[in-house]
Amino acid sequence: MPSRDQSVTTIQRELTAFARRARAAAARMHPELSLVSFTLLSHMEDQQGCRATDLAAYYMLDKSTISRQIAALEKLGFIERRTDPADHRIQLLHLTAAGTEKLAEAAVLRRHAFHERLADWEEADLDRFAAYLLRYNSAAADFS
Amino acid sequence: MPSRDQSVTTIQRELTAFARRARAAAARMHPELSLVSFTLLSHMEDQQGCRATDLAAYYMLDKSTISRQIAALEKLGFIERRTDPADHRIQLLHLTAAGTEKLAEAAVLRRHAFHERLADWEEADLDRFAAYLLRYNSAAADFS
DNA sequence: CTACTGGCGTTGTATTCTACAACTAGCCAG
DNA sequence: CTGGCTAGTTGTAGAATACAACGCCAGTAG
Numbered sequence: 001m002p003s004r005d006q007s008v009t010t011i012q013r014e015l016t017a018f019a020r021r022a023r024a025a026a027a028r029m030h031p032e033l034s035l036v037s038f039t040l041l042s043h044m045e046d047q048q049g050c051r052a053t054d055l056a057a058y059y060m061l062d063k064s065t066i067s068r069q070i071a072a073l074e075k076l077g078f079i080e081r082r083t084d085p086a087d088h089r090i091q092l093l094h095l096t097a098a099g100t101e102k103l104a105e106a107a108v109l110r111r112h113a114f115h116e117r118l119a120d121w122e123e124a125d126l127d128r129f130a131a132y133l134l135r136y137n138s139a140a141a142d143f144s
Numbered sequence: 145m146p147s148r149d150q151s152v153t154t155i156q157r158e159l160t161a162f163a164r165r166a167r168a169a170a171a172r173m174h175p176e177l178s179l180v181s182f183t184l185l186s187h188m189e190d191q192q193g194c195r196a197t198d199l200a201a202y203y204m205l206d207k208s209t210i211s212r213q214i215a216a217l218e219k220l221g222f223i224e225r226r227t228d229p230a231d232h233r234i235q236l237l238h239l240t241a242a243g244t245e246k247l248a249e250a251a252v253l254r255r256h257a258f259h260e261r262l263a264d265w266e267e268a269d270l271d272r273f274a275a276y277l278l279r280y281n282s283a284a285a286d287f288s
Numbered sequence: 289c290t291a292c293t294g295g296c297g298t299t300g301t302a303t304t305c306t307a308c309a310a311c312t313a314g315c316c317a318g
Numbered sequence: 319c320t321g322g323c324t325a326g327t328t329g330t331a332g333a334a335t336a337c338a339a340c341g342c343c344a345g346t347a348g
Contacts (some may be wrong), residue, residue, distance in 0.1 A: 012258045013186070018159055018284070020167035024204035024306095035248050036334075039164050039298045053296060057205035062166035062336050065330085067298055089343050103187065113255075114156045117283045126151035129276040132162035133158035140162070141165045168335095182307080199324060206307050211327055213305090232324045233314045 011136075029113060030106040038110075040069060041095065041103045042080060049082075049092040078102055155280075173257060174250040182254075184213060185222060185239065185247045193226075193236040222246055 002010070024036035025058045027086055033041070036059075043058065045106065046049055070093065073079045078099030083089035118126060146154070170179035177185070178204075187202065188194055200210045214237065217223045222243030228234035239247065262270060 001285075002271055002274070004267050004270060007267070007274040008258050008262055009255065010190070010274035011253060011270065011277060012276070014180070014281050015162055016166065016183060016186075017281055020179065020203050021284070022160065022163035026203075027307095030154070031268070034333085035160070035164065039160060042160075049339080052294080059164050060172075061334095063297065064299080065335050071298090074149065087296090087344070091297075110147040110156060111153065114152050117280065118152055121279075123151070124147050126148060126155065127146055128150040128272065129280070130154035130158070132273040132276065133155060133162075135265075136261065136273070137158050137161055140165075156318095159344075171336095179305085207326065208308080208328080209306050211325095215327090231315070231325090235326075 025113075026110075029109045033106045036105055037073060037117070040066075040073065041099060042107075044079060044093050044095055045100070045103060046104060049094060051090055051092065073099070074142075084099060169257075173253045177246060177250045178215060181217060182247070182250055184210075184217065185243060186251075188223060188237050188239055189244070189247060193238060195234055195236065199237075205279075217243070 021046075023035050030038070039059065040055055044053060047054070053063060053067045055061070056066045060067075070079065070081075074081065076098075077096060079093055080096050081091040081093060083093055121129075127136060155203055156257060167179050170177075170182060174182070183203065191198070196210045196214055199205070200207045212226075214223065218225065220242075221240060222238060223237055224240050225235040225237060228236055265273075
């Protein structure tokens with residue numbers, strides 16, 4: 001039975017190892033959509049009409065970085081900006097049809113990869129693993 | 145009770161969210177040691193005498209990237225190269241005392257952050273979470 | 289109404305990370 | 319010895335990112 005400290009160390013090491021590979025794995029899986037672009041599009045799909053500032057805060061990126069990413073995604077035709085009629089400083093970001101489609105393509109590839117890796121897991125274990133990750137991330141969000 | 149597909153989707157989303165933030169979080173925690181440098185040093189500590197090629201394969205990075213990272217870490221005095229006497233093509237990478245110390249400093253900061261986030265978890269849950277991550281990563285390694 | 293203040297986003301600039309390709313050097317099989 | 323393989327380096331270019339300075343708009347104080 002591992003000690004509390006050992007478990008925390010393992011969690012840290014394994015999460016970090018995953019993080020280190022995620023970028024390259026995403027690049028290999030869908031070269032047209034980097035991990036950053038993918039997550040930004042995902043976020044926009046979930047939160048219809050989100051602002052650039054929201055994305056910056058959520059992903060701990062500088063607003064200038066987001067601005068350029070947004071510009072690139074717009075140039076590709078994946079998103080569109082709608083100026084908030086109530087406040088002209090704000091741009092509400094929305095996926096276009098092309099963006100939705102592209103995101104779905106990448107999501108299929110990713111989901112397939114995850115399903116493969118998790119193929120031999122019991123459903124109960126998947127359920128608990130998902131719950132643990134949710135719990136961890138919601139706690140981590142408070143510290144960011 | 146979530147379906148198998150929902151659980152996989154959650155796992156994918158939450159792991160990805162973590163990965164997206166890890167880089168910035170590491171940079172904020174220990175600005176002197178990027179996430180990449182940190183993981184490379186960690187790997188070298190675990191696998192005393194590892195090769196640059198091993199690091200490249202494990203983290204899915206190009207060998208040129210590793211070469212430059214290695215060069216930077218050597219310039220900082222954190223690692224040293226020892227040519228393998230049996231095969232002069234190979235450099236065995238070792239931490240120096242300074243590197244070991246620097247790594248320990250960063251590890252303390254990181255471990256503290258993880259302990260904080262996991263403070264209110266039951267030990268049994270930590271244990272299971274760690275086991276799930278190990279299992280996931282060992283499966284993922286086969287696909288890389 | 290005007291001026292200050294603060295929030296949102298863009299642009300200029302520099303740095304870092306990364307990949308790909310071409311290369312050198314060492315090992316080994318024939 | 320030669321050809322082919324492996325380990326690592328270097329040239330080059332592109333992408334991501336941060337920081338700082340700026341412009342624009344909204345709200346508020348005077």
